[in-house]
Amino acid sequence: MIASLSGIVKHSTLNSAVIEVGGIGILVLLPARFAASLLVGTHAEIATTLVVREDSLTLYGFENSQSRDCFELLQTVSGIGPKVAQSALSIYDPKEISTAIISGNSGALERIPGLGKKGAARTILELKEKMASLDLQGVSTPGQAHWRTQLTSALVSLGYSSRESEQRVEELSRDKSLNLDSKTISEILKLALQIRGSS
Numbered sequence: 001m002i003a004s005l006s007g008i009v010k011h012s013t014l015n016s017a018v019i020e021v022g023g024i025g026i027l028v029l030l031p032a033r034f035a036a037s038l039l040v041g042t043h044a045e046i047a048t049t050l051v052v053r054e055d056s057l058t059l060y061g062f063e064n065s066q067s068r069d070c071f072e073l074l075q076t077v078s079g080i081g082p083k084v085a086q087s088a089l090s091i092y093d094p095k096e097i098s099t100a101i102i103s104g105n106s107g108a109l110e111r112i113p114g115l116g117k118k119g120a121a122r123t124i125l126e127l128k129e130k131m132a133s134l135d136l137q138g139v140s141t142p143g144q145a146h147w148r149t150q151l152t153s154a155l156v157s158l159g160y161s162s163r164e165s166e167q168r169v170e171e172l173s174r175d176k177s178l179n180l181d182s183k184t185i186s187e188i189l190k191l192a193l194q195i196r197g198s199s
Contacts, residue, residue: 002059005046009038014157015090017061019044028061031089032157033185036150037063051082060086070094077119077126084114093184101131148173150185151192168192 005028007021015032018025028048030038038044046061047068060082062068067089074085074097088097091112100108101124109120148169155165172180172192180188 002048002050005044005048005061007044009040009042009044012038012040014153015086017044017046019046019061026059028059029086030061031067031086032154033090033093033150034061034063034067036153036185039149058082062089066094070097073127073130074123076130077123079119079122080115084112084119087113088115092186096184096186098131101127104128147180147183147185147188151188154185154189155192 005019005021005026007019007026009017010020010025011018012035015035016027016029017035017038018027020026028046030046047063047065048059048061049068049072051058051060060068060071062071071082071085071089074080074088075082088109092100092108096108099105104124106117106120106124109115109123110117112120115123151169151172152162152165155168156162160168169192172178172188178191183191
């Protein structure tokens with residue numbers, strides 16, 4: 001199993017990147033929040049897990065081992081595959097997912113694309129005890145310095161134009177009282193959408 005990659009980011013999209021390792025470009029699928037934090041030409045350290053299917057070998061990557069552990073744990077729930085697990089980590093960080101499951105917050109889980117109401121209830125039922133034992137101490141949100149890039153990418157993926165997204169980023173950055181550098185990209189995205197809805 002490929003447990004990690006360390007190399008130069010050669011190319012990136014909203015949910016993937018090509019990492020050059022020893023002259024070989026390796027495609028790795030990533031949660032959108034993490035993909036947006038990677039800059040082409042820079043060095044990246046990525047925790048990975050290889051998902052083996054009859055007709056494919058797919059490498060999934062994460063900012064740290066806790067995110068990878070969360071990804072793998074989510075897939076132990078019947079009905080949750082790699083795509084839904086990756087969607088969960090595109091919206092929330094591992095600590096937010098853990099908190100939602102442990103507290104029984106099905107509403108938060110229902111926002112994960114592909115999960116739905118029944119899936120959220122099943123996830124809480126099957127993972128409540130397991131998630132409590134997952135070590136999420138010291139989990140940090142990556143790329144906080146790049147929150148502008150992450151937010152712009154997230155808004156574009158939600159259907160806003162590049163211009164609208166950039167305007168929203170500028171409006172948020174002007175409000176110093178928000179202290180955005182201390183927030184997760186999920187929290188910043190929620191603020192952007194709230195402002196968008198009220199303007």
